[in-house]
Amino acid sequence: MAQSILDAMPGASTGTVVVTDPLNFWAGKRVKPRQEINAEPVFEPATGRVLCQMVPCGAEEVDEAIQSAYTAYLKWSKMAGMERARVMLEAARIIRERREKIAKLEVINNGKTITEALVDIDIAWQCIEYYAGMAGTLAGQHVQLPGGAFAYTRREALGVCVGIGAWNYPFQIAAWKSAPALACGNAMVFKPSPMTPVTVVILAEIYKEAGVPDGLFCVVQGGAETGTLLCHHPKVAKVSFTGSVPTGKKVMEMSAKGVKQVTLELGGKSPLIIFKDCELENAVKGALMANFLTQGQVCCNGTRVFVQREILPQFLEEVVKRTKAIVLGDPLLDGTRMGALISKPQLDKVLGFVSQAKQQGARVLCGGEPFVPSDPKLKGGYFMSPCVLDNCTDDMTCVKEEIFGPVMSVMPFDTEEEVVQRANNTTFGLASGVFTRDISRAHRVAENLEAGTCFINNYNISPVEVPFGGYKMSGFGRENGQVTIEYYSQLKTVVVEMGDVDCLF
Numbered sequence: 001m002a003q004s005i006l007d008a009m010p011g012a013s014t015g016t017v018v019v020t021d022p023l024n025f026w027a028g029k030r031v032k033p034r035q036e037i038n039a040e041p042v043f044e045p046a047t048g049r050v051l052c053q054m055v056p057c058g059a060e061e062v063d064e065a066i067q068s069a070y071t072a073y074l075k076w077s078k079m080a081g082m083e084r085a086r087v088m089l090e091a092a093r094i095i096r097e098r099r100e101k102i103a104k105l106e107v108i109n110n111g112k113t114i115t116e117a118l119v120d121i122d123i124a125w126q127c128i129e130y131y132a133g134m135a136g137t138l139a140g141q142h143v144q145l146p147g148g149a150f151a152y153t154r155r156e157a158l159g160v161c162v163g164i165g166a167w168n169y170p171f172q173i174a175a176w177k178s179a180p181a182l183a184c185g186n187a188m189v190f191k192p193s194p195m196t197p198v199t200v201v202i203l204a205e206i207y208k209e210a211g212v213p214d215g216l217f218c219v220v221q222g223g224a225e226t227g228t229l230l231c232h233h234p235k236v237a238k239v240s241f242t243g244s245v246p247t248g249k250k251v252m253e254m255s256a257k258g259v260k261q262v263t264l265e266l267g268g269k270s271p272l273i274i275f276k277d278c279e280l281e282n283a284v285k286g287a288l289m290a291n292f293l294t295q296g297q298v299c300c301n302g303t304r305v306f307v308q309r310e311i312l313p314q315f316l317e318e319v320v321k322r323t324k325a326i327v328l329g330d331p332l333l334d335g336t337r338m339g340a341l342i343s344k345p346q347l348d349k350v351l352g353f354v355s356q357a358k359q360q361g362a363r364v365l366c367g368g369e370p371f372v373p374s375d376p377k378l379k380g381g382y383f384m385s386p387c388v389l390d391n392c393t394d395d396m397t398c399v400k401e402e403i404f405g406p407v408m409s410v411m412p413f414d415t416e417e418e419v420v421q422r423a424n425n426t427t428f429g430l431a432s433g434v435f436t437r438d439i440s441r442a443h444r445v446a447e448n449l450e451a452g453t454c455f456i457n458n459y460n461i462s463p464v465e466v467p468f469g470g471y472k473m474s475g476f477g478r479e480n481g482q483v484t485i486e487y488y489s490q491l492k493t494v495v496v497e498m499g500d501v502d503c504l505f
Contacts, residue, residue: 006202009101014332015044015377017108019052023197023221025204026065026189028214034061040194040223045111045340046331048380054197056222062189062229068215069160069187070235075213077157077185081136088132088182091210095125095203102202104332106171109198111340111382112294113331124175124203127464127480131183134485138184148498155489157185158261159237162230164251165200166242167193167342168297174200176464176479177240178207178217184488186237189218191230193243195342197221231255238262238488242299245473263477263487265299265469267402268430270451271423272302272459273413276310278435282457284318286435287408290459292326292386295341296350296406299474300431302459304399306419309412316390316410320365323386323408329373340382341405347382350405354387357398357409363391368407394422402428416441424450429471433459452478 004021019042022030033055044051057065076084095102103117110117140153163177174190181188192200200219207217220226224247231239231254238261241251248266255262272290274283290302307315331339341347347370354368368387372379386406392399399409413419423432432451436442446454452470455461462468467481477487 005105005198006098006101009104012104012108014108014330015047015049017044017051017105019198021201023052023054023201024057024061024065024219025201026068026215026218026220028208030201031061034058042109042195042197043343044108045342046108046378046381048344048382051109052198054194054221056194057220057226057229059229062220062226062233065189065218065220066160066233066235069189069218072213072215073157073159073185073187076182076187076216079185081138081183084183084185085132085135087211088128088135088179091207091212092125092129092132094206094209095121095128099125102171102199105202106199107331107339109196110167110170111331111342113336113339114334115337116294120169120172123462123464124172127175128179130464131179134482135183138485138489140491145495149496150498151493151495154492154494155184155485156492158488158490159186160235161186161188161238161240161488162236163188163190164227164230164239164241164243165190165192167196168294168299170196171199171203173242174203178203180479180484180488182212182216184485186488187216187218189220189230189236191220191222191226194221194223227251228254231260232258234258236260240477240479241265248475261487263469263479264475265477265479266430266473266475267428268299268301268470268474269304269400269402269426269428270300270302270431270433271304271306271449272433273419273423273435273445274305274307274311274315275416275434275436275438275441276308277437278311279437279457280311280314280318283435284315284322286433286455286457286459287319288322290433291408292323292338292406293460295338296386297342297346297404298460300453300460302431302433303403303407303409304423305408305410306413306423307410309414312410312412316365316388319408319410320388323388324366326386328371328383328385330375330378338386338406341384342382344382346404347384350403350407351384353398353401353403353405354389354407357389357392357396360396360398361391361393362389362396362398362409364388365390394425400426416445420445420448424448427473430474431455
C-alpha cells in the first residue's frame with residue numbers, strides 16, 4: 001500500500017525525485033485535488049528545484065476529510081484498548097521495516113541529513129509503539145459513596161482531533177500527535193506544512209495498511225486558509241499545533257470560538273548555561289547539539305549559550321574548531337553532517353540575522369555565509385556555513401529573537417544568580433540546559449529556569465517516554481510521555497445510587 005513513491009527510494013539520489021502522487025488522504029485512499037488552483041511549488045532544499053506541486057484543500061475537501069475521520073472515530077473509539085494497540089504495533093513495525101526509504105524521502109523534502117532523518121523515523125515508530133502500550137491501560141477510578149452508592153470515572157475519547165505540523169520534523173511530528181490521539185480512541189486530520197507535504201501521506205498509508213478504519217488518519221494539504229477551515233469546523237474537538245508564536249495565537253483564537261481544546265508547541269530562545277566546573281569536552285558537544293541539528297531549525301535549540309567567564313576562551317576555541325569541521329553538502333551522503341535550510345526565504349532571513357548581529361557589535365568567529373557545495377547539482381541549494389557569534393549582549397536582536405538557523409550566540413557570565421536571571425529574561429520558555437559537575441547546582445538551576453524542559457549535562461535528547469512542551473509564550477500542553485493521554489481524552493463521572501432518592505420536595 002505505502003510502497004508507491006517508496007519503491008523508487010533505494011535508487012533515488014539528490015536531484016532525481018519528482019512526486020506526482022496525490023498528497024491528500026482520506027476515506028482510506030489518496031485523493032486528488034478537486035481543482036488544480038492555487039497550486040504552490042514545493043522545493044527540494046538541497047537543489048532548489050521543484051519537487052512537486054502542493055494544492056491547498058478548500059472547504060468542501062476539508063469537510064469531506066473531517067466527516068471521513070468522524071465515521072472512523074465512531075468505530076475506533078468502541079474498540080478495546082488492546083485491539084487498538086495491536087493495530088498501532090503493526091503500524092510501528094511497518095515503519096521500522098521501511099525506515100531507510102521513508103528517511104530518504106524526508107531528506108529530499110526537508111533538506112536535513114540522512115543520519116538525522118533515520119533517527120527521526122526511529123523516534124516516530126517508537127512513539128507509536130509507546131502509545132500502543134498505553135492504549136490498553138486507560139482506566140478510570142471507583143469511588144465508594146454513602147449508603148452503598150458509588151461513582152466511577154471513564155476516560156473517553158474527544159472525537160476528531162486536528163494536528164497541524166511544522167516543516168522541521170514532518171514525519172516525526174505527525175507520529176507525535178497521532179499516536180496518543182489514536183491510543184485514546186480519537187481520529188486525526190493532519191495538515192502538514194505546505195513546504196513539507198510529502199511524507200505524512202506515507203504515514204496515512206501505513207496506518208491504513210496496519211488496519212485502522214478508513215478515515216482514522218486523514219491528511220489535508222494547505223496553508224493558513226486550510227488551517228483556518230480546520231480550526232473552525234464544528235466537528236473538530238481539539239487542535240494540536242506546532243509552529244510559530246504568531247500562528248499559534250491565531251490557532252488559539254480560532255479554536256476558542258468553538259471552545260475546542262488546544263495544545264500549542266511554539267518557538268523558543270532557550271538558554272544553555274555552561275559553568276566553569278563542567279566537563280568541557282561534553283559541554284562543547286552539548287552546545288553543538290543544541291545549535292546545529294537540522295541546520296539549527298529546531299524550536300528547543302539552546303541558542304543563547306552562557307559560558308562562565310573563566311573558561312570562555314577555551315570553550316570558544318574548541319567550539320569554533322568543531323564548528324568549522326562540520327561537513328556540509330549532499331544530505332543523502334552518510335558523511336554529511338549539515339544539509340540545506342528549508343527554503344530560500346529562510347536562508348535569506350538567517351543570513352540577515354547574522355548581518356544585523358555584526359552591525360550591533362557581535363563578532364563572527366566562523367561561518368554565517370552562503371555556502372556553495374562543489375557538487376554542481378547542489379549549486380541552487382539553500383546552504384549556509386554554521387556560525388558562532390561572540391561579543392554578544394542580552395539586548396542584541398540575535399540574542400532576543402528566534403533565528404531558526406545554524407547560529408550560536410555566546411555570552412560570558414560570572415555568577416549563578418546572575419545567569420539564571422538573564423536566562424529567564426525572555427518571553428519564551430521551551431527548553432534550557434546546564435553543564436556542571438556540581439550535582440546540587442545542577443538541580444538548583446534546573447528548578448529555577450522557567451522552561452518546560454531542562455537538560456543537565458546533555459542537550460536535545462527527546463525520548464518518547466518524556467513529556468515535551470513549553471512555559472510562557474512557548475505554548476502549553478505536552479507531547480510524549482504518559483501525561484499526554486490527558487490531552488487527548490476527557491473524563492466522565494458516573495454516579496450510581498443504590499437506594500432511594502433523598503428528595504427535598
